[in-house]
Amino acid sequence: MILTVTLNTALDITYRVTSLRPHAEHRVSEVVERPGGKGVNVARVLAALGYGVTVTGFAGGPTGQVLRERLAGAPGITDALVPVAGPTRRTVAVVDQRTGDTTQLNEPGPHIGPAEWAAFLRAYDTLLADASAVALCGSLPPGVPVGAYAGLIRVARTAGVPVLLDTGGEPLRRGIAARPDIVKPNAAELAELTGSHEPARATRDARRRGAQAVVASLGADGLLAATPEGHWRAAPPARLRGNPTGAGDAAVAGLLSGLVDGLPWPARLTRATALSAAAVLAPTAGEFDPADYARLLAAATVTDEESAA
Amino acid sequence: MILTVTLNTALDITYRVTSLRPHAEHRVSEVVERPGGKGVNVARVLAALGYGVTVTGFAGGPTGQVLRERLAGAPGITDALVPVAGPTRRTVAVVDQRTGDTTQLNEPGPHIGPAEWAAFLRAYDTLLADASAVALCGSLPPGVPVGAYAGLIRVARTAGVPVLLDTGGEPLRRGIAARPDIVKPNAAELAELTGSHEPARATRDARRRGAQAVVASLGADGLLAATPEGHWRAAPPARLRGNPTGAGDAAVAGLLSGLVDGLPWPARLTRATALSAAAVLAPTAGEFDPADYARLLAAATVTDEESAA
Numbered sequence: 201m202i203l204t205v206t207l208n209t210a211l212d213i214t215y216r217v218t219s220l221r222p223h224a225e226h227r228v229s230e231v232v233e234r235p236g237g238k239g240v241n242v243a244r245v246l247a248a249l250g251y252g253v254t255v256t257g258f259a260g261g262p263t264g265q266v267l268r269e270r271l272a273g274a275p276g277i278t279d280a281l282v283p284v285a286g287p288t289r290r291t292v293a294v295v296d297q298r299t300g301d302t303t304q305l306n307e308p309g310p311h312i313g314p315a316e317w318a319a320f321l322r323a324y325d326t327l328l329a330d331a332s333a334v335a336l337c338g339s340l341p342p343g344v345p346v347g348a349y350a351g352l353i354r355v356a357r358t359a360g361v362p363v364l365l366d367t368g369g370e371p372l373r374r375g376i377a378a379r380p381d382i383v384k385p386n387a388a389e390l391a392e393l394t395g396s397h398e399p400a401r402a403t404r405d406a407r408r409r410g411a412q413a414v415v416a417s418l419g420a421d422g423l424l425a426a427t428p429e430g431h432w433r434a435a436p437p438a439r440l441r442g443n444p445t446g447a448g449d450a451a452v453a454g455l456l457s458g459l460v461d462g463l464p465w466p467a468r469l470t471r472a473t474a475l476s477a478a479a480v481l482a483p484t485a486g487e488f489d490p491a492d493y494a495r496l497l498a499a500a501t502v503t504d505e506e507s508a509a
Numbered sequence: 510m511i512l513t514v515t516l517n518t519a520l521d522i523t524y525r526v527t528s529l530r531p532h533a534e535h536r537v538s539e540v541v542e543r544p545g546g547k548g549v550n551v552a553r554v555l556a557a558l559g560y561g562v563t564v565t566g567f568a569g570g571p572t573g574q575v576l577r578e579r580l581a582g583a584p585g586i587t588d589a590l591v592p593v594a595g596p597t598r599r600t601v602a603v604v605d606q607r608t609g610d611t612t613q614l615n616e617p618g619p620h621i622g623p624a625e626w627a628a629f630l631r632a633y634d635t636l637l638a639d640a641s642a643v644a645l646c647g648s649l650p651p652g653v654p655v656g657a658y659a660g661l662i663r664v665a666r667t668a669g670v671p672v673l674l675d676t677g678g679e680p681l682r683r684g685i686a687a688r689p690d691i692v693k694p695n696a697a698e699l700a701e702l703t704g705s706h707e708p709a710r711a712t713r714d715a716r717r718r719g720a721q722a723v724v725a726s727l728g729a730d731g732l733l734a735a736t737p738e739g740h741w742r743a744a745p746p747a748r749l750r751g752n753p754t755g756a757g758d759a760a761v762a763g764l765l766s767g768l769v770d771g772l773p774w775p776a777r778l779t780r781a782t783a784l785s786a787a788a789v790l791a792p793t794a795g796e797f798d799p800a801d802y803a804r805l806l807a808a809a810t811v812t813d814e815e816s817a818a
Contacts, residue, residue, distance in 0.1 A: 215601075215614055215616075220531050220612075221612075222529050222605065222610065222612050223605075223608075223610040223611065224612065224613070225613040225615065226613060226614050226615065227615055227617065228614055228615060228616045228617065229617070231616050231617075262571040262572075262574060262575050263571075265571060266571050292601060292614075294614065296531065296532075299532075301531065302532065303529075303530075303531050303533065303535075304533070304534040305524055305526065305537055305601075305603065306536055306537060307524075307537045307540050
């Protein structure tokens with residue numbers, strides 16, 4: 201199975217309102233609740249592709265209970281979340297039906313105590329024994345040490361399990377030094393890590409910090425990859441209009457499944473680009489239409505970036 | 510005991526953000542959850558004044574469970590909510606820390622089935638036997654008949670229990686015809702009911718529609734009352750700056766407790782005005798500082814409006 205780790209899982213709530221006006225009162229016309237957090241979103245895409253996935257991380261309180269009940273109804277996903285005392289955070293996405301734009305409100309997440317962190321480490325160790333790859337995804341909840349991902353990467357490497365890291369800020373800076381197989385920063389995370397706003401330069405710089413491969417997701421500009429096999433840019437056939445929320449998680453699912461399948465890097469990047477683009481086209485964040493995916497898989501382009509170095 | 514009915518209870522969630530910007534992503538710095546819905550807020554004020562209060566209405570799902578757990582920890586409040594299958598709604602108040610302004614998002618509430626409504630009617634009938642007064646508060650959830658309050662008023666009158674109605678729109682229009690002892694519309698509800706934006710005229714018009722007394726809450730302009738004992742305007746000593754959310758519910762608590770204590774109308778209005786003003790001054794919606802209340806009770810003015818008729 202593929203293992204995804206989401207230390208700060210979330211109950212993702214989407215509200216539809218006619219038009220969001222600050223300081224006004226709004227009647228919410230539609231409420232949708234879904235298990236969330238980056239690693240959970242990655243798992244959902246992997247399960248839709250037919251891979252067996254196990255999700256771990258933390259869940260607690262009434263929101264954690266709802267999240268677990270919803271996960272239990274998701275085919276192909278095994279719940280190995282570790283119970284904690286604090287309540288799982290909510291995220292609220294307010295969709296303005298007039299403009300289609302989304303305003304996002306993210307709770308900070310529960311405080312994780314030392315005993316809870318130790319329980320997670322034991323669970324992680326056990327789960328790695330059956331994992332073909334592991335993705336470490338998203339922000340850290342309060343109480344988790346900032347070097348947590350670096351430690352989890354070392355444990356995975358010792359167990360011989362390839363590991364992908366998708367986070368930002370100091371957890372990324374510390375994590376990358378522990379030599380993960382892949383890191384997938386977005387443009388802002390990459391610039392914060394390297395101090396450079398020139399993506400090609402920044403991607404190579406990030407790789408020199410310890411990652412075996414760096415795949416930067418640059419929104420409409422596609423993916424930029426620095427790997428041991430070469431440097432590439434991958435892009436969908438045309439600029440897409442849609443909802444970019446969850447596109448990065450779909451790209452992670454593409455990279456991870458390509459790694460597990462032993463695909464060469466260009467094929468992994470094609471898959472990640474096609475999944476990411478299909479997610480942008482889907483009305484619900486992080487979902488995708490298999491027909492869009494198949495079409496984009498045939499149309500995505502991967503170009504060699506060696507000459508641009 | 511005093512009975513308050515909240516058919517559309519809510520889990521009130523307050524988010525603090527640095528500054529609310531539509532279409533941006535926000536980190537919520539503070540999350541507060543509280544049992545809500547108008548009748549629950551009225552009960553909280555009555556309990557703080559030392560009255561025994563029972564709350565009824567509906568609660569369901571994980572949000573309803575959190576609401577009931579919180580109510581169990583509230584001294585002086587007895588939980589007689591009727592369980593339903595659908596989840597109790599959330600309301601989200603987003604407080605902009607830069608401006609102090611609040612943006613409100615209200616979920617619609619669960620659908621109430623015919624068997625659930627029948628179960629409520631049985632519970633209401635039983636609870637009335639021990640009630641010294643009853644307040645019917647707030648909006649109706651989907652599935653509850655629009656004439657629901659009219660029916661509940663008739664049952665209370667048959668049981669000899671004085672009844673206050675605090676709602677708007679068609680439920681108010683139907684309810685007032687069933688001759689409640691007091692209705693407490695705000696300015697918008699009063700104008701919608703009567704078609705008049707002249708409060709003194711509208712208050713008297715509303716009374717002619719069947720209510721024995723009408724007390725209109727006019728925000729900073731205080732209360733305007735048309736009663737069998739006379740017509741009055743009640744106001745705090747000066748215009749107040751603060752949070753008006755919950756001020757109307759505090760006024761209802763003042764009117765209801767004054768009725769139960771057998772106070773003459775001017776004393777009831779003084780109490781309602783002082784509680785409402787103290788609620789405006791409190792940082793948390795619907796709470797009040799007893800010292801503010803005592804000071805405002807001494808300083809509120811009630812003036813005869815007979816001559817203005």
